[in-house]
Amino acid sequence: xxxxxxxxxxxxxxxxxxxxxxxxxxxxxxxxxxxxxxxxxxxxxxxxxxxxxxxxxxxxxxxxxxxxxxxxxxxxxxxxxxxxxxxxxxxxxxxxxxxxxxxxxxxxxxxxxxxxxxxxxxxxxxxxxxxxxxxxxxxxxxxxxxxxxxxxxxxxxxxxxxxxxxx
Numbered sequence: 001x002x003x004x005x006x007x008x009x010x011x012x013x014x015x016x017x018x019x020x021x022x023x024x025x026x027x028x029x030x031x032x033x034x035x036x037x038x039x040x041x042x043x044x045x046x047x048x049x050x051x052x053x054x055x056x057x058x059x060x061x062x063x064x065x066x067x068x069x070x071x072x073x074x075x076x077x078x079x080x081x082x083x084x085x086x087x088x089x090x091x092x093x094x095x096x097x098x099x100x101x102x103x104x105x106x107x108x109x110x111x112x113x114x115x116x117x118x119x120x121x122x123x124x125x126x127x128x129x130x131x132x133x134x135x136x137x138x139x140x141x142x143x144x145x146x147x148x149x150x151x152x153x154x155x156x157x158x159x160x161x162x163x164x165x166x167x
Contacts, residue, residue: 057141058085060166066099066117074133074144075099075106079117081167085133085144086119091151092126106130118163121152128152132162 061067061078068075073088075097090097090108097106097115105122106115113124121129134148142164152159 054147055143055145057138057143060137060140060142064117068099072144072146074146075130076142076144077117077119078166081165082118083135083137083142083164083166084118084162085135085142087131087133087149089131090126091128091131092124097130119152129159132159134158134162135164137164 056069056072056074058067058069058074058076060083061076064078064080066075066077068088070088075086075088077084077086086097088096090110090113092108092111092113095108095110097108099105100107104117106117106119107113108124108126111125113126114122115126115130116122119130119132121127129152132150132152134145134150136143136145150159150162
């Protein structure tokens with residue numbers, strides 16, 4: 001019996017299976033990133049409190065730690081009396097970064113670039129620190145300017161200034 005005997009249903013089924021497997025692998029990869037990020041305590045997953053499309057506001061973290069807004073792809077960090085906001089992706093090849101609680105560092109799971117909690121590059125394939133968003137304090141919140149993503153190598157002074165001192 002030929003593949004075309006039933007109007008190509010076997011061929012169509014094979015294509016659908018490929019799509020299904022590809023979608024399943026993609027979903028598992030995404031869940032793997034989420035699962036590995038969830039293991040990194042004291043990481044919290046947060047949502048923006050408000051703000052316009054160009055900016056979002058977040059509560060100031062009460063203690064040193066990391067919060068991740070997956071929807072907006074923003075990492076918030078409180079460390080040594082300062083708050084920072086970073087892009088979720090590694091500046092090397094845009095892989096989602098994860099917080100390694102045991103070492104108190106960010107790491108790219110793809111090429112193992114490592115960063116300090118303030119986004120400073122430590123080692124790996126990346127060539128610069130984590131990309132920071134411009135931020136400011138508004139009362140008891142941090143406002144993140146989502147349209148002002150700063151790269152350490154292109155705007156070093158602005159990158160260094162993208163911090164809110166809490167003390």
